[in-house]
Amino acid sequence: MGRRGRRHRGTSNRNQIEKSREDVQKPLKSDASNFQKPIWSNLDFEDYYKEQRIVKAQEWDLFMEILRKPLPAAFRVNSNGQFCDDLRLKLENDFMKSLQAEAVESGELEAIKPLPWYPNNLAWHSNFSRKEIRKNQTLERFHEFLKLETEVGNMTRQESVSMVPPLFLDVHPDHFILDMCAAPGSKTFQLLEIIHESSEPGSLPKGMVVANDVDYKRSNLFIHQTKRTCTTNLMVTNNEGQHFPNCNTKGTLSKEASEINHHTSNHLLFDRVLCDVPCSGDGTLRKAPDIWRRWNSGSGNGLHSLQVVLAMRGLSLLKVGGRMIYSTCSMNPIEDEAVVAEILRRCGCSVELVDVSDRLPELIRRPGLKKWKVHDRGGWYRSYKEVPKSQRDGVLKSMFPSGKSDKDSTGGGNIYEEITSLSSDESAEEVCDLPLERCMRILPHDQNTGGFFIAVLHKVSPLPEFQEKINQRRNFSTRKTINSYEAVSDTVVTKPEEGVEGVVLEVAVSEKENTSEEGIVELAKKLDDMGGKREVPLIQGKWKGLYPVVFLRDETVIKGIKSFYGIKDELFPLYGHLVTRNSDISSHGNVKRIYYVSKAVKDILELNFAVGKPLKISSVGLQMFEKQSSKECEANCCSFRITSEGLPVILPYMTKQILYATMADFKNLLQHKSIKFLDFIHPQIGEKAEELALGSCVMVLVDDTQLGSEPVKVNSSTIAIGCWKGKASLTVMVTTLACHQLIQRLSDRRSKELENAEN
Template sequence: MGRGRHRGRSQRKHYKDSRENVWKRPKSDAPVDSDNPAPASENPGWAPLITENPAFEEYYKEQRIVKPEEWDLFMEVLRKPLPAAFRVNSYGQFCDDILSKLENDFMKSLQAEAIEGGESEAIKPLPWFPRNLAWHSNFSRKQIRKVQTLQRFHEFLKLENEVGNITRQEAVSMVPPLFLDVHPDHFVLDMCAAPGSKTFQLLEIIHGSSEPGTLPNGMVVANDVDFQRSNLLIHQTKRMCTANLIVTNHEGQQFPGCRLSKGSSRVAEKGLSGGDLDLNQLSFDRVLCDVPCSGDGTLRKAPDIWRKWNSGMGNGLHGLQVLLAMRGLSLLKVGGRMIYSTCSMNPVEDEAVVAEILRRCAGSVELLDVLNELPELIRRPGLKTWKVRDKGAWFTSYKDVPKYRRGGILQSMFPSGKSYMENPENGSGDGCQGGCKETENAEAASSDESVEEISNLPLERCMRISPHDQNTGAFFIAVLQKVSPLPELQERTNPRKNLSTRSDESSAKSPDAKEDAEEKVSEAASSNDLSDSKADGDDVIEPENKKADGESVVEETQVPDGKETNTANTGGKRKLPMQGKWVGFDPVVFLKDDTVINSIKSFYGIRESFPLHGHLVTRNSDTSSVKRIYYVSKSVKDVLELNFAVGQQLKIASVGLKMFERQSSKEGTSVPCSFRISSEGLPTILPYITKQILYAPLADFKHLLQYKSIKFPDFVDQELGQKAANLVMGCCVVILNDGTQSGTEPVKVDGSTIAIGCWRGKTSLGVMVAPADCQELLERLNDRTPSVEEVESSPVNRTNGETGCPLDVETA
């Protein structure tokens, strides 16, 4: 039915600017004679790839993250490129077809390449991922792009990724959502979501049990602080075609709770009481807190980290990570589950953070033992003891840290989390927050500095995934459950007051401060895999300039309040969009124009059972010039109403599913309904349409995909051509006829229904589907059925064109 059809894209330059860390040798300005390459020592244009860092090896040997006898294997695997992995969209219409092609085609056809590379299998499903939906290849991304014999496989991955049928994602990145235990009715928050592969995975789970034309009760709020990375997040999630998603742009540690005060003036102005809204605050059943980290777990796909890595990177991010995790827990409902995860191997960013939030929560949060979940996933228990390194010195306890360094080394970085203050003026001698009790080992550390601190918390329940266990990257995961409300001090703490200056500076300066602003881009798509086309209007944020606070100055429509702002590029005045108090963000407005809504309902014969009123939003405060209309689920509608009631505290970058678009062609201005159904919205609304429908046999359906436009007399099925001519001019829907339906019957939609949007012009029927989607559908149909019998009936044989297109093709 066209699930996964493509949508607006962000500018390619945003991806190129972020792709510094790739497996290729650095270039120099000196020219290189390709015909007579000199040895490495003589050729200034060539340099060996650096996969050495003595400080890295010293640090992790001392932390004992692997056994001494495993160290050489651990390092050997870290120096090898990361094998490519991808995940099949379980919600996609062609999920079974793709799995069949992988199992019956590529597993066999690529086997020769695997044997030549010394591997037993070319590609195989990941044993721990449910339903064989995730696959591991024994080729790196570079090999897949460059090796000629892998070209067909590469083209397959590119196309299916572009239309949303698969997601190219690192294997260990797929793990956290599996432990989150998401149900279709859950409200889920992804706090640091870009580039969006995990968000996409969460949406798949939310939609997993829904039938065509129905929407789940749950939703996902995907947040990211970085304005540019939000483009990538939106690009990724648009492929899901979901009405159950809100993309926001906030600092995670200050994510709004949107608490509704019953006596507030805004509620009174809207004529609402707290009980009139379905929500009175924003809280979540599940929270994914995949925090910014030093990213050394991604060394295999981002080898530039070998050169950059130092122990201070993790130290500088520790305070921010604690704040993010605490904010996530404060937004979590009692009984809910939160995942804290990083792509770092550093215990200061991993176990130390988990230990600190357990201490702060004082028994209101439990670290779950999930050893019996995903038993085929090899994982290692979390550490209970570790050290802190700063500027070349090792510290086993906070009491050993000189006073002048305590601004950068926090007591929470150590296993006990206990403060040892000799001078009462510096603070209390008890640094244990939340009323925790220390073990004898921790107490011994205060008197004997040679004794390492050992945490009394059950940190062995954490999971550390090591690269050499299953040929992956490295990852750290902790599963937390909120068993009671947090202590009031923690619920109401002001993140800005608690975040150390050192943490702020480090997160801003470190090249790897976000989990992998550079590295994670390769999860979504390589530069070869992305389109050159620019973003389509308000589907994607595309700033002209970026302000210091992260908001952007963009050339857009008028500002509701008439404010004007100068842009740096032109020097002229530009009116910025305004979303409540957020400058530079398009407004989110519920569409209440009954004339527009009724014309759409009447033209397409949309049944009353499909709720349009109250579920349509636009991104333009001037409803008379609306170009796109978005559809939101009930859960998203409730959140938007709450957001309006509390003064638009949420800074919304993207919301809902693009359902209708204003037709911009000359014909579109004279038709009864000027809005066409978008490809993304078609699967959701199709079961409720009763007008403007055509049923096409396989031959004509494939010709439409191939030639894009066919004149009415040129259809193989003459009756179909006549029915097309009898339609009202404008948008229509063409459904692949499986022989069980006719044009007089209502649309019966199931998982196998394939439909596309078309435009009924004056003399022809034109396809309104992106080229990539046409290609993917055509290949899918060719795989299912032979096309030899269609050759004689092709429009080519009934026109005098030699290129395969009917004469005088009319474009929609």
Template sequence: MGRGGRHRGRSQRKDFKESRENVWKRPKSEASVDGSDNAVPEQKPTWEPIVTVNPNFEEYYKEQGVVKAQEWDLFMEILRKPLPAAFRVNSNGQFCDEIISILENDFMKSLQAEAIEGGELEAIKPLPWYPKNLAWHSNFSRKEIRKNQTLERFHEFLKLENEVGNITRQEAVSMVPPLFLDVHSDHFVLDMCAAPGSKTFQLLEIIHEASEPGSLPNGLVVANDVDFKRSNLLIHQTKRMCTSNLIVTNHEGQQFPGCRLNKSRASEKGISENMPINQLAFDRVLCDVPCSGDGTLRKAPDIWRKWNSGMGNGLHSLQIILAMRGLSLLKVGGKMIYSTCSMNPVEDEAVVAEILRRCGDSVELLDVSDKLPELIRRPGLKKWKVRDKGGWITSYKDVPQNRRGGVLVSMFPSGKNLKDSTETTQKNENGDVNGCEDGLKEADVPVVDATPDEQAEEVSDLPLERCMRIMPHDQNTGAFFIAVLQKISPLPDSYFNTYGSGELIDSLLTEFQEKPNTKRNSTAKSTDSTEKSLSKESVVTVDAAVPDESAVEKVIEADSNNEKDDSLEPEKKITEGESITEDKEANSSNVGGKRKVPMQGKWKGFDPVVFVKDETVINGIKEFYGIKDEAFPLHGHLVARNNDTSSVKRIYYVSKSVKEVLQLNFAVGQQLKIASVGLKMFERQSAKEGSSTLCPFRISSEGLPVILPYITKQVLYTPMADFKLLLQDKSIKFLDFVNPQLAQKATDLVMGSCVVILSDGCDFYGFAGTSGEEPVKVDASTIAISCWRGKASLAVMATAADCQELLERFAEKTPKTEGGSVNGSNGDLGGPQAMETA
């Protein structure tokens, strides 16, 4: 929604931490309304909501004509109402169909009375334009859902399912851009400004959904954000997806490295030229740029107070540079989405028009009007004006000379100086041809005196009607702008001359990485000089939009439901203030002292990414769990975040595509600043029992769904009664199992990590993999948890939320007797048919 690549306001973060309402408030005057001094202050409320009025906003958008005059009152009325809550069901979640069924058959009916009382026809309903009823719209605002007692059960349902990754709470219009990107399972996708990560999660869903069942996609998603702390939100959001096809990076989007391998330098270093990839290029790019964010007024009414036209003007140059860098990283034939959560044409159509002018025939603005026909959207504008301190300006020729540093020629529909087009191709003092399309430098723009009597409005001759603008009053949503671009051929040479990006920035980054003694400041100076050749605004990193409240809430509340087990160290959550690094104990050389600042290549403060090559560790894991290399290769797919592999705490699994990108990154001098990579698959058990087991690495609950089909040892099939008992008590002594035979089977397991699978009633006490030859039979209905087999007990190694979610699934589907007990208390859930419902 145009939030990536900016710094969130500190006051907003503090407000969310303190659970304040998402409404800006101000103290009410102690004086009475009539101005008398006889008012009694203590009888009046201390705070009052802000008045949702901004004359500048209304004047600006009336003049721009974003809506017709007859729609204006409705447009403003909807803008002043709270934004309805929306959420999306994870299409790859194990309980996807079941959750949709609960929404359709339970909450749609149970909440109906509350909706009618509030004047709505429906309480919740699927968004008609989103495929397969996966996205839902609620007619209650987020505040109403949190505060209304009648909606408490619905609120708890949303919170739990969001935490375990079955649903994602996301603004409806924010779900639109990935649907127009046409992502396939083998695509390399870049999300340039990704935090807080809702759209990244959506892209990962699409990649996995399009892949073959039981296999990992050949594609990947690189999610980038400039802000270190926002990267934590991004990591937390995507962690719920349990994917090995993701890399999270921390770069300025306009300087995102292309990781181009120079053949001559590669040969000098002894690097093979036969690498799978020699340049990081993408099939799809989502460029959801920083913006003024006035499309989010309903969610963040404090924007009413702060909004002014200068916000959009100040971000215009940065938006162009981000979009152009995205196109330079895009493969020929690939598609890029340019999107904002702003209604401002200076941030929307003007940027798209400038992109098309600079790229010429190499980039096409696609007409996608036949896609998602039930989504109501409006065509892009062909004409608009620019607002400056001096008033309205219809053409660049009317811009006063002293304002041309802030009001650029690219902001206008034609992108040209219409006074005298011949002057735009005259050579400057340096002898360079300086056309109007290079209008990012004030010094290069020809100065022409404005002519007051020439006030004809400019109209763009580009097909900007192919852009999409979603307006709040059309579908009771926020506002959004989307343009779909396709790269037809390589960008023209004039692009590289103008921007200093592409090959130039890549070579600068490569040169920096190859000089070990080069200071970061000197590199910043060289790249800054490149960017200064573009615009004074090119290095702006403004956070003008609003944080995704759901992502912030979940990061803050991540540990609230987790039960700490000091002896077994259950799964941990990432919190907002936590560094993107390994734990202190991961580096044994620093135990008892202050930990050294980690270094990832030349990137200070980031743990290194290291391939695990220790044969003892890898073979120990393979032997302990009975994993065969031909079925699930571990060599070359395991990475750690610690140079000292002998004391690695966590081991991450990466897909084939991520592995290839990491190999390229090492070959080019680690140009990528990686905050997170791959899927946490194994975690060292540091408790006393962990040191005495044959394999100290337990399977993480995140990695279990991926590795489960390939395990042939340390697997225990458990009937329903004992499975529920494990989830409820978290730890059970062998002698306390409901089924005595199960205690013996658990005793037969080797001490250490194991996997407990819910039996379908056919083989309650079966033990898979005693010979180490038969893999676990897994299908869509298989339910499993990671556990630890101790000396005399079995302990669950999963979060409290995961356990609670499974128990609720069973409670919803398990028939009850008159006495309230579960039918089949001997362990049978009702045979195979019952297992399908679970």
């Protein structure tokens, strides 16, 4: 095959991939002129899945019936939330009972119930769809509860099947985890919760999550939500997953930096990888009925090769001994079993499909298929031999159960290459000889959910050398990466330094936060002390709302914060853990927002700087301090207030600017938002408030016995809010919504205590 022909096929295939990707990701236009009523059926879909035999003939009608019903709502109580137990009890003891009448009326057995396979009754399924919950008046109280707790970050609405993959990943708090296709981030939140679960309040987990997604707009939505997780252990990147950088140090790091990088040898490697790939999404038909209209077998075919390369890249970034989940919300074997079979063939003995049949026994799932066929416009094919040459652009060998890709897996060929001579037995229906029965397919009618597919992979040894070489070749052809990224986003590209092949961009911020270019360049000079690498905007000569992350090294600012809040370096180091972005610096050179990064994130950030910034970081760490200018502020006042999301992390290490208050004064402040010192219910608390330095402070709720015996040890149940101490009054610095939610939770606790006392 000549080069021209091959290139042509490659391009056409690429176009098809792009098209499928667009089809999958493009939100439907919501304006009235484009609105089309869902059709709830698609004969091609029915023919396809009947032929693939994903369900037995006798189950077919039920399968289709359930697919046409709206998806019941599901939600999770966030396990790190301060009110986790309170919320779980409220669901178990209050809503489960009070909603029951409503359920019986609509013919259901239970209104809400915990998902039996999810640990600790933390995930719930409601027999009402989200629409019903919104519309029904009796359900209003429940709806308000869900809305409020979701808004403040105590709960997450998430499709139940989408909660499954993190549970099979076997995550430990010290794990470095890569979530390759993370947006909108529901599984990332779960992963973060797991790594935080066993850490003490204020002590940060050793592990971290890199949440990557090529689509920076989708990532930005997700970044906005990460505030509520109060985590310092997250980095969000916008690399193409298949080109995710090695961050290979090639022995160029100093001894100190190499030690930092100890856990990653000379590559950035991960203990766990979640590869939740872009897919045709027909498992979400119940939630997104517009898919009925759009569905065709070409979508799955067009995504297959992207899914293979994403999974292969994930495996190459995985440590030996590590675990990767490959998952899709599609029921299509071309996107599911065929991809898993292809990666197993490419990896040889270095990767195993893990049998997890003994895990989560209450989760109903079906074994992966060993037989399937491939369909395209030309019809059905049982083996690659049957595919006419004219159709081989879109139908690949790797889509068939046998794969027949020996040549591909040596690294010499590529998956678009043609086979012209095949033996006669290849025309028979193929059966895959790999243990694909270990994969899991969740079908909608099994437990009233969406459809999902999961495979658990274990890396036993390094991948075959040629596979690693293929990955390295892909990673970095840097220019290509930049160009393909430009297609989907506005990017600031860091000017490549001598000897460093193309390095890319950083942080996305909203347009309104834009600062003048001169100001930023000026500030970059001041703040970027990481080897003097200054960021230069290349694309269209504009910053386009994307700004670099820089370590904050300003001694005056850091010392000011430390002394004002009484933070001891040996207990909670600030230096080297504080970062800011150029967008967070005013044109006068003043830092506006400061983020805190855990040791794990700091290490990766430093590694990224050291190897020329191949990671396109769009968000990192937790916003902990915010500039707060006030006329009342005196010379010794610190102009950085502690943010609500930063407070739980820093509180255990603060020795100054803390006011302890009992319930009456605490609630009073939440209700009135601002209280004069003279108006405190307990005058001694008012006096203490007056003694605080002007500026940011924290009010901590204590019980009557603790008052007067300060300092009180902070633990995971400590309730505190950020405040501002003015000349005559104390003011809360949290939103009205957060005040409202806190009052609600405190009242519920109080009623529970009274109830317990009565019994």
